[in-house]
Amino acid sequence: MNVSQAEKPYVQWQEGQTSRKVLWLSESGYAAPAHIVPVDDQTTADHAYRLACEGNYLLWRGDFQNALQLMQAMNRRIKRTEQRKLSKAARSGKQPAATETATSLFHQQRQAQAQRARTLGRLLLELDAGYICRLRRAPDLSAACEAAFGALDEPCLMSFRDLQGALGAAQWREKGVAITGLDQPIFPHYGVFAPTRHEYVPLMQEAPLPANHDVAFDIGTGTGLLAIILAKRGVGQVVATDSNPRALACAKDNIARTELLEVQLQEVDLFPTGQPLADLIVCNPPWLPAKPSSSLELAVYDPKSRMLRGFLQGVRAHLAPEGEVWLILSDLAEHLQLRTRDQLLAWFAEAKLDVKYRLDTQPKHGRSQDSTDPLHAARSAEVTSLWCLTPA
Ligand SMILES: C[S@@+](CC[C@H](N)C(=O)[O-])C[C@H]1O[C@@H](n2cnc3c(N)ncnc32)[C@H](O)[C@@H]1O
Structure with missing residues (x-):
């Protein structure tokens, strides 16, 4: 959230004899808390967990590092509760896992994740203007928070969970993500899809460029990764779009590091405006048709396949007659029975696109190898494809 642009919500509470009112920051879009209970180093994890489960928000007044430990302890309690529920359901025969x-x-799994996020999101900290933290043993949070949430000239209340997101993003942004086959790392920003799993990159490098490749579009560019690959492969002019302003700022940063002059950026819904027809249009859309639980998930979850279908329906109007579309798509949604292969092929046909060829790869990321994951069967069968589509 860009604080300067947001409609500012405030949170009010009573602490001892003092009535307090400060700005409420929530990346997950949670409403300003109604019940705030001050807690500190004396509060046990069991008590904090119970308070949070009862719907209270806990305002941390103790040592900064102890708050992080408390979060871990609360997380363990959440997992134990989830485990107990699963075993009870299995014993009662209501939900035979097999x-x-x-x-x-x-x-x-998504509901449990959302519930966990809500419970952990109830542990709050107060920051002064400029994200200055007055808690004992607090690190300097200003740079990470400013990079994630924008400049702030007044005190605020936010969750430790959102703060941890900002601190994690600051590390990625500093050290970057090494990409196989790319001679430089990509630096993701907070709230932008980080290509930590990027099995599709070799497909983008292997696919033969169309004979004419003067102009290419990268729709939903995120960090700018695919636009950079296209420019490095020799496409004359690349126009990259995204609907997320954070992605555009991030792509601009990454492109500037490459010194590639051929990439332009546009903040739009799907296709760029004022451009010639493209010889090549690439898109790696969010791959799961489900509702995102916060704006941070918009790169992964595409409600009702809105982006995928909008892309397919609109792409021909932006494509040169001899042009190619490269659609990068995981089939995890098919293994989860959220979409069928026939449906996808029907969408290609409706868009008057033929499949010229398809390149496949199998993800090797940690989750696809985790046999304890209840979705292991679907995740281990996942294939990511580059579909090369041409006008029918
Ligand atoms: C899976 S990420 C891919 C990012 C990048 N192309 C890559 O391969 O690493 C999907 C991207 O699509 C963007 N996006 C989602 N809906 C969009 C829309 N309607 N128009 C433009 N971009 C969109 C998201 O913000 C996100 O950056």
């Missing part, structure tokens, strides 16, 4: 469909397991 016959559970992948779809319902997926939805259960």
Whole structure:
């Protein structure tokens, strides 16, 4: 959230004899808390967990590092509760895990994640203007918070969870993500899809460029990764778009580091405006048709396949007659029975696109190897493809 642009919500509470009112910052879009209970180093993890489960927000007044430990302890309690619920359901025969469909397991897992995020998101800290933290043993949070949330000239209340997101992003932004086959790292910003799993990059490098490759579009550019690959492969002019302003700022940063002059950026819904027809249009859309639980998930979850379908329906109007579309798409949604292969092929046909060829790869990221994950069967079968589509 860019604080300067947001409609500012305030949170009010009573602490001892003092009535307090400060700005409420929530990346997850949670409403300003109604019940705030001050807690500190004397508060036990059990008590904090119970208060949070009862719907209270806990305002941390103790040592900064102890708050991080408290979060871990609360997380362990959440996991234990989830585990108990699963075992109880299995014992009662209500939800025999073996016959559970992948779809319902997926939805259960997302609900549990959302519940965990809500509970952990109830531990709050107060920061002074400029994100100055007055807690004992607090690190300097200003640079990470300013990079994530924008400049702030007044005190605020936010969750430790959002703060941890900003601190994690600051590390990625500093050290970058090494990309196989690219001679320089990519630096993701807060709230932008970080290509930590990028099995599709070799596909982008292997696919033969169309004979004419003067102009290419990268729709939903994120960090700018695919636009940079296209420019490095010799495309004359690349126009990269995204609807997320953070992505545009991030792509601008990454492109500036490459010194590639051929990439232009536009903040739009899907296709750029005022451009010639493209010889090549690439898109790596969010790959799961489900509702994101916060704006941070918009790069992964595409409600009702809005972006994928909008892309397919609109792409021909922006494509030169001999042009190619490279659609990068994981089939995890198919293994989770959220979409069928026939549906995808029907969308290609409706968009009057033929499949010229398809390149496949199998992800090797940690989750696809984790046999304890209830969705292991779907994740281990996942294939990511580059679909090369041409006008029918
Ligand atoms: C899976 S990420 C891919 C990012 C990048 N192309 C890559 O391969 O690393 C999907 C991207 O699409 C963007 N996006 C989602 N809906 C969009 C829309 N309607 N128009 C433009 N971009 C969109 C998201 O903000 C996100 O950056």
